[in-house]
Amino acid sequence: MQVNRRQFFKICAGGVAGSSLAALGVLPSTAFADVRAYKLQRATETRNTCTYCSVGCGLLMYSLGDGAKNAKAEIFHIEGDPDHPVSRGALCPKGAGLLDFVHSDNRLKHPEYRAPGSDKWQRISWDDAFARIAKLMKADRDANFIEKNAAGVTVNRWLTTGFLAASASSNEAGHLTHKVVRSLGMLSFDNQARV
Structure with missing residues (x-):
């Protein structure tokens, strides 16, 4: 598509006018999509060590609720700890799959x-x-x-x-x-x- 200078300014003016009308509330509210909140925003961050081998990689575990106050605090995200001196945020495939281990039906939780x-x-x-x-x-x-x-x-x-x-x-x-x-x-x- 060939656009000359005059057509380019018309396209830009139309875009500014359309976005201005949306900002003034002329367009329906669906024009403003609600931004999803960052999933770790309300989470409690806990540092830990990976349980699989002797390397001792660092983990950051995120849960909703405080485990000390709320026995139902559930871990929903695990990632490598970038500040850990051993792994510097890297995890092997077993460490990256720790969330499945935590939520496994076969995991013993009581003696x-x-x-x-x-x-x-x-x-x-x-x-x-x-x-x-x-x-x-x-x-x-x-x-x-x-x-x-x-x-x-x-x-x-x-x-x-x-x-x-x-x-x-x-x-x-x-x-x-x-x-x-x-x-x-x-x-x-x-x-x-x-x-």
């Missing part, structure tokens, strides 16, 4: 217990779960703790129980976990990358 000989799992409270774990650990440690070896040397070992920790935790958390496990006398301890 469950299956009695010996039973074929059914029953939900128990967190307090009951921690109390049961502590009771079983204490009973096993009391029954199997080795204070001295055959030569009479103090060894303080607990060989019947091991501990598997997630290596995506910070250096400080790993150091504290190591200290607690070793102070109990456990020798079997590992920071597994694929927990």
Whole structure:
């Protein structure tokens, strides 16, 4: 299409006149489309670490509501943390798909217990779960703790129980976990990358 200078000015004048009429309210209100609000505007941002491997990439998780005040706060968006020194905002395919992991129907959200000989799992409270774990650990440690070896040397070992920790935790958390496990006398301890 060939447009000379005079036709160009006519087209521009028509556009200005049309937009001015819309601004004055002559055209119907549908001419003004409502701009959609940014989806993260009202969200609570939470920083976290990816749970998949030992790299420890940083995440930004967005939820509506405050998890401390509202138990129904639902995560609706997860992205890489650009300020994180490890990943600088990048995520692998597993990390990018964390939202599906969070909302999976197969995800366990409560502790469950299956009695010996039973074929059914029953939900128990967190307090009951921690109390049961502590009771079983204490009973096993009391029954199997080795204070001295055959030569009479103090060894303080607990060989019947091991501990598997997630290596995506910070250096400080790993150091504290190591200290607690070793102070109990456990020798079997590992920071597994694929927990």
